[in-house]
Amino acid sequence: MCGSLHKSPDANIGAIKNVLSSTDVEILQKNEEMGEENVPKNTWQKFWKALEVPHEDKPLSVLRNPDLEPILATQRTWGFWSFFAYWGLPNFAVATFSTGSALLALDLNIQQSIGSLVIANVLIAGFTILNSNPGIKFHIGYTLSQRMIFGIYGSFIGIIIRVGLSVVLYAYQAWLGGLCMNMVFDSFSQNYLNMKNTFPDSVPMAKKDLIGFLCFQLIQMPFSFVRPRHVNIPSIVTCFMTLFSVIGMMAYLIHSNGGPGPLYHTKVLLSSSQRSWMWLYSMTIWYSGVSPAVANQSDYSRFSSGSLSCYLGLFIGTVLPGTFVSLAGMLCASACKGLYGSAYWTPNEIVEEWLNTNYTSKARAASFFIGVSFTGSQLFLNLTQNGYACGMDLAGIFPRYINITRGTLFVQLISWVVQPWTFFNTSSSFLNVMSSFGVFVTPIMTLSIIDFYWVRKAKITLIDFFTISKKGAYWYDFGFNWRSISCLLLGIVLGLPGLAYESQADHKANTAMMNYYYGYMFFIPLVTGSLYCGITYIFPAHHEKMCQVDPLDFFRCFSGAERQKLGMLPFGEASICEYIEAEDPQEGWQKTTVEHEKGK
Template sequence: MEKIIPVTSPKTLRTVLSPVELDIILSQQEIEAPKKPKTKFQRFLRAIEVPHGDEPISVLRNPDLQPIPDKERTWGFWSFFAYWGLPNFSVATFSTGSALLSLNLNIQQSIGALVIANILIGLMTIANSNPGIKYHIGYTLDQRMIFGIYGSFIGIIFRVGLAAVFYGYLSWLGGLCFNMVFSSFSLNFLNMKNTFPESVPMTRRDLISFLCFQLIQMPFAFVKPRRVNIPSIVTCFMTLFAIVGILAYLVSTNGGPGPLYYNRVTLNASERSWMWIFAITIWYSGVSPAVANQSDYSRFAHSKTSCYWGLFLGTVLPGTFVSLSGMLCASACKELYGVAYWTPDEMVAQWLRDDYSSKARAAAFFIGISFVDSQLFLNMTQNGYSCGMDLAGILPKYINIKRGTIFVQLISWVVQPWTFFNTSSSFLDAMSAFGVFTTPIIAINIVDFYAIRKSKIPLIDFFTLSKSGLFWYDYGINWRSTLAFFTGLGLGLPGLVYSANDSLKENIGMMNFYYGYMFFIPIVSGGLYYALNLVAPLRHEKLRQEDPLDYFNCFNEKELENMGMDPNSDDVDILDAEIQDRSSFEVPGKKTA
């Protein structure tokens, strides 16, 4: 790497920076330099900028996008266990059997598929965690790394769209959980007559509970994401006790697991194999957005080991137990009540209608409040805050996590989540579709970080519009990752269309690809991206390099020592006055002024 003469001054650390490094820093300082507003519109824009104190702000940067400093990395084993336990201690996981058994698998085979899926999800998430763990950056900067400064909008916009859909979807489930709480208070609410026409796929009591759940989520937009780990841990254990109580009561009352447990599989060997693969894909799809944006939370980890073990066990253990419990409970309900109830609110409503006693009401309240809490923190951590982080990457000067979270809270009703639960097939389509959009991003991110960059990236390049920056690529877009992403997505979409529209004649190959896209899309998108980098490799002097200075004061002493990086402090001037003028150095391949 070409060097310039070391710069020193009475207060500067003797440092060696390349011309490219200096060009990047100067470009960053240029876009972050405050400009005095001259017009009313400019003054208005200044007034609505996100609060940033003494921190720099620009079209690429605000305090919520910066690498997380050491003092704020407080998440340990139980925090990550809870973060990944929340999707499992939830209504969606409890009712997953309704989707899996509709594939004509039995309970035993469905659980086998889920065990495999959870192990694969845990390993995939670990592989996608390290940009956050090592460099303490979130999903938004991940997208700049793989798609480029401007190309990052591809991954961000897809994730924002999925977050809005998921937020509404989980809010509706949270409203159903509120039904249990309100029904334990009032027999009139339990038996409330529905005044909506039959064409509306919801009841009046469901709508009331949905609106109430939406309202109680609103204040949590003002809570910092890293501070919800403790209530999430408490919530996981509350919901675990509630699920154990439901399972114990139904199985003991029924005297066994019920008829669904003994169902036989009538599929031939080929059909059974594809349904196993599809079952794995369905379960993976529901959590794939969280796998994709894992760096948003792994950046809070105080150690790599605690993050790895917490997320792996939080995925595998509750994911298997809760799903099995839901299937056994539905099977017992089938024999006890003649109907296989798949959600806790349906089971609790049956108990209250049979015996509206103080004992039944107390059980309904505890079960209801436990699931309400799990849905709330699940929705906030995996959709509310995540969408806020994503939107902050689109308009950093005007949107931070808080504002972005409020935005998704306000628009989530537009997706009409009640339609997801009108029929089991609708639920199946919704569950199996999400991963088509996120899986190419996950695959490319893993290949890029480990194979292309060898786990080394410079952080300063994320916040500059300089064409000398590593993540500028070609006009701010990495065409290699963009082509790989849309190739994988394009191959998955036909199967999604066939699945959603029964009137179309299926292409067997495309449907099989869709059934197993969890396995096939990584091969297509990840493999194509790697091949394109072999054919047309990125040539940049900062590739597989790290910053010479801790520009963001985010690393501790051990990390600085491991990376061979110098600390940054108030006593260190990155640039001396002598070299503030770009004409004092020359960037290779660029004309000087």
Template sequence: MSALASFLQKLEVKNSGLPVSALRNPDLEPIPHAKRQWAFWSFFAYYGLPNVSAATFSIGSALLSLGLNIKQSIGTIIVGNIVITLYTIMNSNPGFKYHIGYTLEQRMLFGIRGSVIGIIIRVGLSVVLYGYLSWLGALCLNLIFSSWSKSYMNMKNTFPESVPMTTRDCVAFLIFQLIQMPFSFVKPRKINTMGIVFCFMAMFSVIGILAYTVSTNGGPGPLYYKGQDLSANQRAWTWLLAITVWYSGMSPVIANQSDYSRYGSHNIKMQIGVALGVFITGTLAPVAGMFSASATEQLYGEPLWLPTDMALKWLQDGYTAKARCAVFFIGLSFTGTQLVVNMTQNGYACGMDLAGLFPKYINITRGTLFVQLISWVVQPWTFFNTTSAFLDSMTSFGIFTTPIMAINVIDFYIVRKGRVSITDLFTQDQNGAFWFYHGINFRALAALLVGIALGIPGLVFSVQTDLKPNAAMNNFYSGYTFFTVIVSGALYYILVLLFPIKQRVGISDEKDYFNAFSPEECRNLGMELYSESFDTEYLGLETGGAKSRVYGIGSQNHTPVSQRSSKSEAPVVVVETAAEKS
């Protein structure tokens, strides 16, 4: 046992003497004011990048396969962008106001122990999506290598036909995975500049592809003029499903919002950046993709949906200096886009979540390396075999994240009135605000499970086409973007009314124990500015003549003041005097 204890001790996260326990490490704490530097362009790029990625460029294939035409698909995208913007802004404030991420939000919603549920859901999605976007990144990287070498472009495929990938794609996938790994050691807040650069590069690439294909074809092509023969009832439900397809691809980003809104330096700039990032890029890329695919159908006899397929076609038709230069720029911009999107939304997100599950042993870097090493097991190359496979994967993501988003909005704004005790997020004390019943908030858990359960049958019917579908369940699945929000949100509020939360509802910390808030924020929150004297309270010493009770942080592994590396690092503590307790 002593050898095992020694081994585990060596595995513990090293944080220069800062407190680490079963519930806490520095990667989970509120972001200090000096490190919150994301403003308009950072949030514009954060939401612009997934919209101008290769996957979003090809989303039109999924929308048109539903039976809509291009004009109707554009309408669903615009409505979907409105929904995405509203959901994102509503889901931002726990992160922006209190500078905490998704992982701590789960403790706020489901309880200190129940938070494992929401965290595991996102860990699972992160692993799948990391592999998915890595494969797309490999296809983009192929463009760069193909523009350098004609031999690489024409590499002989050594895999049998039963394997749904080529040797060239496999090589690019392995290289792209290796390129991503060093970014595990980059702080998530520092990747914003790189994101802004690649966002605009990808926007120029999207515009260039659109201009070239339409001008070369002499018009938008046959898909643009294609009609549809849906009845009024079918069209209504198809519109709902199309909005859901568009929303669902962004739903993990919406759920993740607090992970990055906590880096925001100005609320209005963040909201404007989100709105414009969603609307400008979220309309430009899919519309350009549909017009370009329509033009390529007339040019090449079949529509090309992925920008990588279009660019490789240009090289194959003529390996000229002009074509190679254009393909290199397109490949570089989309490769960079895939890298930043994958790291921010899946790599770092999984790292943050695993740090919440195992704070003593995992930080963001270790958690990100974990998802990078196992993401290949989902076999992402199988996602691109058919349009239906792509559509099913896109529409299923939001089933699991939308209920969490709805519960979060109701809990933060209505139940807690926008006031959260951060210190209670790091305690297993039964009087803590987020202990609920044995560490689990069964109200939120019930609302989550009901929301997910109602969406599962529709997903099953969409995958198992040999089953006779239930019309009501199919319709719920088509519109779960709206229906799940209503069901899970309303059910959670009703359960709170029937079974009121008794622990410290609508209470925020009286003092800035984390040295995370600016003087202006402290004034607005009625919070006392950080003082070194708070370290004494953290150690549970007597203050002000009253015996203080300190909420634990999950273990007795408290770090004495003398061992702390910097006075700027504040303790996690709630001090409650005997008078306050009574």
């Protein structure tokens, strides 16, 4: 009698033993034990049981919840425009518009700054494409990839780094979002535009700024309950709205000024050597702002409906808007310098100048549309790259009690503790050291690429992500992969002296360490990657499942074509009845199925 395998992926082990190795069977049994539902026996246990995330009939354990499992085929709906928008969002944003203030401060002119950005954007797109395939091919996110690289327990290192960056960057982007909200409110009322600050001088913010920040935070919160894959459409809309706003601002300012302004004609007085290092540093500064998104690209590439649409969308979304918006911001600031005597680097400064000069219906309409556009881009940028990302990471640390929604709400609430207003309104060195964020995630990105392509030959097993069995492919030594962890620590440590010099400008800097810091976008991958290749060559991680895939589609996440390409059988389908072991085990497992119509 043939029976259907319709339960959870850890069930019906006896029916599939014939196609699995003894290691696979042990791992499945361990996973099943970890996911067993325990009936609470006292009030304390009932309390913790009530706090568990909703999981319906899916397994829940210390390593697993529904948000961590590979994405199903029906949920992979992102195409070209979705990835264009996802990578367009960090470009159609206030930080990118004002990038020129940091680059021109390096004594480069506009033309040379744009040249460095073009090169940086192409390289960033290349890094991102390489880091996309764990998500595209195996439909897993950043959190699971950390278990592959650093081990089941070692993965907490990479996850905690990303959580820390998410909290800080979420607060930073939310504060900028509040400034964008104020453009909308300014268009409603001249009294709001000229609101007096009633806070004492010891408080490093204005009353008006606090209102904008509070309103922006309140608008973001309901989106915590929206699944990340569903924000692609509004992201596309806000990208194009912001594009039209940027074009309109640039056209108006250049036309009113009669040209691009004085900053455009600035001469570069640096020596050829200094110029080379400043080019390198300008590329690193730009890369740093998007480096966390590059590292955790698999969180969103797993939503891809096809690899080509993902690659093209992210490449064009990175290169074109990243170059154009930065150029537009520099030209607007240059034109403002000619028109108003000051170079305004953010949209809200430009809009306030217009409204204070002449509070007309035309200026108010411009303020409203520009404010809505930039508020939208800040909103979905912050959600996708910081809010949801933090939720995914926290779900990897506390799977029983945190899912993406709860994790996103957490980062929204905790972002107040960061006090982002101090970044902008005090002598805080935060804005000066933002270019250092990539120091922490670039080694992770490098290790991920090398481990996936070189060590594992782009083949990984999925059931091993959710087990603490010592026979699991990602157990390594006591749950830690010392090879990758040591390379990660070295990559970070080498960048710390430059970070210290950048934050403490009064200290005399070591030239070699500063140059390393200026070009860490290139040097960290070179050092970390070379060391990891050498260590894994000398001390390879031996495992019987290395460079293999699961024999069965345990999570039912692959399409028929994908299973055929991977040499994998479906699992849990009503038509699958029997698995027969090959007579000669040395030739591998021969998998045959006896199919029956459903209902028979």
